Amino acid sequence: MRNSSKSLFLSKLLSKNKLVLSGVLVVGGLTIMAIFAPLIAPFNPLAIDVEDALLAPSSAHIFGTDHLGRDLFSRVVFGSRISLSIGFVAVGISVLIGLLIGSVAGYYGSRIDTALMRFVDIMLCFPSFFLILAVIAILEPNIINIMVVIGITSWMGVARLIRAEVLSLKEREFILASKAIGASDLRVIVRHLIPNAIAPVLVSAVLGVAAAVLLESSLSFLGLGVQPPTPSWGNILMEGKASLGVCWWLMFFPGFFILITVLGYNLLGEGLREYFNPKKKIC
Amino acid sequence: MKRYIVKRLISIIPMLLGISIISFCVIHLAPGSPVDSSTTLNPKVSFEAREKLVIQYGLDKPLYVQYLSWLKKITTFDFGRSYIDGQKVINKIASRIPITLLINILSISIVLLIAIPIGVISAVREGSFCDRFLTVFVFVGFAIPGFWLALMLMSFFGITLGWLPIQGITSFDFDSLSIFGKFLDIGRHLIMPVFVSCFGSLAAMSRYMRSSMLEVLHKDYIKTARAKGLSENRVVYKHALRNALLPIITILGLSVPGLIGGSVIVESVFGIPGMGRLFFESVMGRDYPVIMAVLVIGALLTLLGNFLADISYLFADPRIRYEK
Numbered sequence: 001m002r003n004s005s006k007s008l009f010l011s012k013l014l015s016k017n018k019l020v021l022s023g024v025l026v027v028g029g030l031t032i033m034a035i036f037a038p039l040i041a042p043f044n045p046l047a048i049d050v051e052d053a054l055l056a057p058s059s060a061h062i063f064g065t066d067h068l069g070r071d072l073f074s075r076v077v078f079g080s081r082i083s084l085s086i087g088f089v090a091v092g093i094s095v096l097i098g099l100l101i102g103s104v105a106g107y108y109g110s111r112i113d114t115a116l117m118r119f120v121d122i123m124l125c126f127p128s129f130f131l132i133l134a135v136i137a138i139l140e141p142n143i144i145n146i147m148v149v150i151g152i153t154s155w156m157g158v159a160r161l162i163r164a165e166v167l168s169l170k171e172r173e174f175i176l177a178s179k180a181i182g183a184s185d186l187r188v189i190v191r192h193l194i195p196n197a198i199a200p201v202l203v204s205a206v207l208g209v210a211a212a213v214l215l216e217s218s219l220s221f222l223g224l225g226v227q228p229p230t231p232s233w234g235n236i237l238m239e240g241k242a243s244l245g246v247c248w249w250l251m252f253f254p255g256f257f258i259l260i261t262v263l264g265y266n267l268l269g270e271g272l273r274e275y276f277n278p279k280k281k282i283c
Numbered sequence: 284m285k286r287y288i289v290k291r292l293i294s295i296i297p298m299l300l301g302i303s304i305i306s307f308c309v310i311h312l313a314p315g316s317p318v319d320s321s322t323t324l325n326p327k328v329s330f331e332a333r334e335k336l337v338i339q340y341g342l343d344k345p346l347y348v349q350y351l352s353w354l355k356k357i358t359t360f361d362f363g364r365s366y367i368d369g370q371k372v373i374n375k376i377a378s379r380i381p382i383t384l385l386i387n388i389l390s391i392s393i394v395l396l397i398a399i400p401i402g403v404i405s406a407v408r409e410g411s412f413c414d415r416f417l418t419v420f421v422f423v424g425f426a427i428p429g430f431w432l433a434l435m436l437m438s439f440f441g442i443t444l445g446w447l448p449i450q451g452i453t454s455f456d457f458d459s460l461s462i463f464g465k466f467l468d469i470g471r472h473l474i475m476p477v478f479v480s481c482f483g484s485l486a487a488m489s490r491y492m493r494s495s496m497l498e499v500l501h502k503d504y505i506k507t508a509r510a511k512g513l514s515e516n517r518v519v520y521k522h523a524l525r526n527a528l529l530p531i532i533t534i535l536g537l538s539v540p541g542l543i544g545g546s547v548i549v550e551s552v553f554g555i556p557g558m559g560r561l562f563f564e565s566v567m568g569r570d571y572p573v574i575m576a577v578l579v580i581g582a583l584l585t586l587l588g589n590f591l592a593d594i595s596y597l598f599a600d601p602r603i604r605y606e607k
């Protein structure tokens with residue numbers, strides 16, 4: 001029963017909403033590419049072959065090769081693994097922190113609420129890119145640190161959303177009822193409040209993946225992200241910068257994939273927002 | 284009104300304190316020490332010399348003592364001296380800030396000039412081909428990484444066509460140019476950086492403008508205005524636009540941190556000696572006093588941006604009375 005209503009929901013979502021459909025296609029395609037990277041990539045992304053350095057795109061190397069003769073297509077395909085997993089984990093962390101802080105602030109109210117929301121205000125005032133740069137440079141740039149740092153600097157939006165939802169939900173009768181039968185605060189928050197407030201969080205999480213991918217690529221481009229030789233779209237661009245104006249393919253393809261990824265997640269997010277909130281149509 | 288403004292100004296102080304405490308802790312609790320780069324990595328420096336440096340910088344004292352002495356100094360705008368070249372931090376920043384502000388103010392103005400008409404047009408003709416086209420443009424604009432756009436522009440306009448300079452803010456022969464020539468030279472160097480820093484916010488801003496305009500167009504007073512026979516132009520530009528512009532003021536205030544953060548990338552790619560690049564250099568060199576100063580000044584600019592947005596809202600919308 002539950003399953004069929006879920007698939008009904010999905011088919012309705014996909015058939016009614018072109019934005020979601022196009023977003024799902026792009027996101028799905030990229031996810032498949034990341035999961036099956038070893039099968040899709042024709043070459044080892046780390047294999048150096050100096051004789052084949054800086055080749056233009058051809059039938060053997062469809063995206064060309066870089067300054068060390070590595071196949072660019074394979075590097076871009078493997079880069080999607082790094083970029084997407086950083087996006088997912090960072091958003092996971094930020095949603096967890098946001099859920100915790102937002103629900104506690106909304107549920108307990110009064111002083112706890114004031115203190116937590118002040119903290120949110122302070123975090124929002126940081127030029128967060130500066131903060132991220134500083135922390136990563138100090139902690140040493142590696143994949144784990146990037147995930148964590150992006151996560152802990154981007155939870156404020158989720159916290160505000162959840163708090164607003166919880167504030168209106170907690171006055172409702174079903175919450176009163178569950179309290180009356182003796183449910184603990186934890187149970188009320190986790191089992192009743194958060195599930196009812198999840199729609200806007202889902203939307204902001206999907207949009208968050210796009211933002212995190214963009215952030216990771218900027219960091220890697222500045223040399224403070226994923227470190228070579230591990231390929232990420234940002235650091236392929238950084239290495240390609242040396243051949244600016246000579247080898248267009250080194251810059252065009254990784255950037256194009258960043259664009260597609262961000263576009264796909266944004267379409268999906270906006271489509272979901274429209275679905276959950278039909279009054280606010282996109283187009 | 285005066286009382287509200289004063290109260291609002293005073294509320295900036297605890298925020299700034301909070302920001303400085305968080306930045307201070309984050310930077311100082313991290314493993315590694317700023318003297319590392321000049322000592323451990325340099326075999327000629329003895330252990331004693333290293334200790335001397337630690338004491339000279341006050342890094343041996345407890346964290347709260349370091350913080351308080353730092354705080355006491357910055358009340359007189361003394362941000363200390365750079366660990367790297369010994370220059371006064373405040374002078375370093377003062378020499379870098381004008382160009383960053385110039386680029387950001389230019390791009391904000393251009394964004395407003397373009398985004399407001401785009402938003403209005405797509406809201407008024409909701410669902411039309413024009414609206415759809417602009418929506419696609421906005422989605423793509425959101426998704427283009429700024430540094431990638433910069434690289435593509437540099438390789439096309441800078442290298443392939445050779446029309447625009449790709450690095451720095453002035454040419455080699457800058458000193459020999461006339462005043463007009465200097466002006467033109469800086470202008471030519473600024474075209475691409477300003478374009479790149481506009482691009483992302485252009486998409487966002489036109490989106491906000493569109494949804495704000497749509498919301499207003501469905502209000503009752505717009506129906507009233509139409510019902511009493513006002514021309515469509517008057518309804519849109521006089522009644523709707525004015526009200527739709529109000530939320531944009533707040534959005535402008537909120538976009539300050541993004542602009543400041545974005546300047547790191549733009550300035551790094553184009554080699555512009557601004558605050559963003561200074562921050563990047565000091566982060567790479569673990570120059571604590573400079574990092575702290577830029578973080579605090581960046582936050583101060585953000586808070587001032589929000590403050591100005593609130594105050595202009597107050598003037599723009601007479602329905603709001605903060606005084607109660």
